[in-house]
Amino acid sequence: MTPLAPAPRAAARRATPSRAVSALVVGVLLAVLLVFFVLPVVWLLLAPTKTADQIVHDNPLSFGSLHQVGRAWRHLYDFQDHALLVWLRNSAVYSLGSLVLTLLTSVPAGYALALTRFRGRKTLLVITLVTMIMPSATLVLPIFLELNRFHLIGTVWSVILPFSFYPFGVYLVYIYFATSLPRDLLAAARMDGCSQWQLFTRIALPLAKPVIGLVAFFSFVGNWNNFFLPYLVLPNSDQFPIQVGLNQLLTSTPSFNPVAGAGLNITIPELALAIIVAILPVLVLFLFSQRTLVSGMLAGATKE
Amino acid sequence: MTLLATRQVTASAPRRGSRPRRWGRGSAGWFFVAGYAVLLLAFGVFPTCYAFYLAFTNSAGQFTGFNQFTKVVRDYRFGPAFSHVLLYLVLWLVTLVVLTVLAAVLLRSRVRPGLSALLRFLYYIPGALAGVASVLVWLFMLDPDVSPVSWLLDRLGLHTFAAVLAPGNLPVIFMLIAFWTGAGGWMVVMYGALNNIPDEVIEAARMDGAGPWRTAWHIQIPMIRQWIAYMTILAFAGGTQLFVEPQLLQTASLGRVSPAWSPNQLAYVYAFQQGDFNGAAAISVFLLALGLICAGLLVARSNMFTLDET
Numbered sequence A: 001m002t003p004l005a006p007a008p009r010a011a012a013r014r015a016t017p018s019r020a021v022s023a024l025v026v027g028v029l030l031a032v033l034l035v036f037f038v039l040p041v042v043w044l045l046l047a048p049t050k051t052a053d054q055i056v057h058d059n060p061l062s063f064g065s066l067h068q069v070g071r072a073w074r075h076l077y078d079f080q081d082h083a084l085l086v087w088l089r090n091s092a093v094y095s096l097g098s099l100v101l102t103l104l105t106s107v108p109a110g111y112a113l114a115l116t117r118f119r120g121r122k123t124l125l126v127i128t129l130v131t132m133i134m135p136s137a138t139l140v141l142p143i144f145l146e147l148n149r150f151h152l153i154g155t156v157w158s159v160i161l162p163f164s165f166y167p168f169g170v171y172l173v174y175i176y177f178a179t180s181l182p183r184d185l186l187a188a189a190r191m192d193g194c195s196q197w198q199l200f201t202r203i204a205l206p207l208a209k210p211v212i213g214l215v216a217f218f219s220f221v222g223n224w225n226n227f228f229l230p231y232l233v234l235p236n237s238d239q240f241p242i243q244v245g246l247n248q249l250l251t252s253t254p255s256f257n258p259v260a261g262a263g264l265n266i267t268i269p270e271l272a273l274a275i276i277v278a279i280l281p282v283l284v285l286f287l288f289s290q291r292t293l294v295s296g297m298l299a300g301a302t303k304e
Numbered sequence B: 001m002t003l004l005a006t007r008q009v010t011a012s013a014p015r016r017g018s019r020p021r022r023w024g025r026g027s028a029g030w031f032f033v034a035g036y037a038v039l040l041l042a043f044g045v046f047p048t049c050y051a052f053y054l055a056f057t058n059s060a061g062q063f064t065g066f067n068q069f070t071k072v073v074r075d076y077r078f079g080p081a082f083s084h085v086l087l088y089l090v091l092w093l094v095t096l097v098v099l100t101v102l103a104a105v106l107l108r109s110r111v112r113p114g115l116s117a118l119l120r121f122l123y124y125i126p127g128a129l130a131g132v133a134s135v136l137v138w139l140f141m142l143d144p145d146v147s148p149v150s151w152l153l154d155r156l157g158l159h160t161f162a163a164v165l166a167p168g169n170l171p172v173i174f175m176l177i178a179f180w181t182g183a184g185g186w187m188v189v190m191y192g193a194l195n196n197i198p199d200e201v202i203e204a205a206r207m208d209g210a211g212p213w214r215t216a217w218h219i220q221i222p223m224i225r226q227w228i229a230y231m232t233i234l235a236f237a238g239g240t241q242l243f244v245e246p247q248l249l250q251t252a253s254l255g256r257v258s259p260a261w262s263p264n265q266l267a268y269v270y271a272f273q274q275g276d277f278n279g280a281a282a283i284s285v286f287l288l289a290l291g292l293i294c295a296g297l298l299v300a301r302s303n304m305f306t307l308d309e310t
Helices: A009-013 A014-050 A053-057 A066-078 A084-113 A119-134 A137-148 A157-164 A168-180 A183-191 A196-207 A211-222 A226-234 A242-249 A268-287 A289-299 B002-012 B021-053 B067-072 B078-109 B113-129 B130-141 B150-155 B167-195 B199-207 B213-224 B227-238 B246-253 B265-270 B277-301
Strands: none
Touching: A009 A183, A014 A066, A014 A268, A014 B078, A014 B130, A014 B167, A053 A268, A053 B067, A066 A084, A066 A226, A066 A268, A084 A168, A084 A196, A084 A211, A084 A242, A119 A168, A119 B021, A119 B227, A119 B277, A137 A157, A137 A226, A137 B021, A157 B021, A157 B277, A168 A211, A168 B021, A168 B213, A183 A196, A183 A289, A183 B167, A183 B277, A196 B021, A211 A268, A211 B227, A226 A242, A226 B265, A242 A268, A242 B130, A242 B246, A268 B113, A268 B130, A268 B213, A268 B227, B021 B167, B021 B199, B067 B078, B078 B167, B078 B265, B113 B130, B113 B167, B130 B167, B130 B246, B167 B227, B167 B246, B167 B277, B199 B213, B213 B227, B227 B277, B246 B265, B265 B277
């Protein structure tokens, strides 16, 4: 209990039983939370190692065999002629395509909002803030109606372009440049005859690497996990991203759909394996990015 | 503002004076924001306006006043959809605020730093499964046949999957899913906010004889109040948009769950099953308004978003 150490006197005066109770409450609460958060993950990782029958009858936290993982993978791979790989590829195209467009638009925009003055700047900032705080799902149905009006439903762009609109990214870049790019540096470069374009590419961009990583992380994770928009605008299975594909797999699992799922090899281990494969890219990013998350969420409070 | 203008003028004074300065500056700004501004207009402003337009007209494009709104409000599914979500929101926000703040305080001041970092990391990992994956995982957790906690479900009198998916349980189920994927991240954020409180403040409280619980209640929690408000508003706004969770549960329950359980689902039913885009737009205008109010509240009432530093 190192954090308690600096106040030994105050601590010593307290009655020991109440301290013990207090410590017990703390321990139990944190342990219950730990089980709540971790148990489903552990179960998920173990599920593909067992057959559907073993999952029902064996100890829920037992390990089956790696051989069974291979079998589950073959069943999954054979589902609708390796649809899983098509969905994964689609997800990669949508997430990475919109990531590129997001970076190309949000980095210059955040830079200009922070360091140049132009008419309408304030309006643009306010709209950006409001759309950033509004849940992105609010705009999904209106965007669907709009795309439908212009007959863009079912095209790759109906997902990539709306995904590329990322006001939170603009805000992060804006805050970053507004707080950590010294204005004197820009003024000096301007004196040396740098054009606006050179100021951006030679001075601002090289300094922006941390915030570009931040925007890329949030954009990729959000778009990879997005379900609502592609669910509405992509009618064909061969265009689905993996999230919508998982939904399709679910309807093909006998345990949840005895009628449509009968005769298919998609059972619980296959579905669990599909979930793991689907989240793998995001999970890998998460393993290394706790700091990223905090700095992103705390970005609004950088001002003292 | 005047100060700023002078600074700009002096900064660019040594340059050859022939260039029209003001115009030059402004156009450079617009050049940089152009790409983003196009996306903002196309996928932020325009869809919002178009939804409003559809909500005030009929399928023939004639202006119909508030008819679409009265139509959807009178729909027998409208009231239940909003009350479902309201119940879910109450459960979700209370659990989120109480447990997140409590856990953050404990992790900050009652646990060894190394253990605290490990716990924060483990609490935060399920966030990677946000969306469809989390719902599927929880379908398994709640299916008495395969759940690792089937003994607990048994104890609660839930012996079959159908019993678990009884309508009255749904708000709790969605709360569990939302907490599982979202709370860990917020605990990390709250911990970060608590970390920003200067050590001297906590030390002073200790010197005055305040125990850890009193320090938390009187010093730490009031000092992160704005973060708690921020989290609550974002979680509220996000919660009103519930779609993926009830939609997947509806699929998995073979239709036992209503396909119009949440307002967003009702809008979906209007658009995709009834082909009524105007009605769908009217519902999304309600949801847009809720989102806008939350966003407006945060921007106007808190000093968290630095709009202009000059």
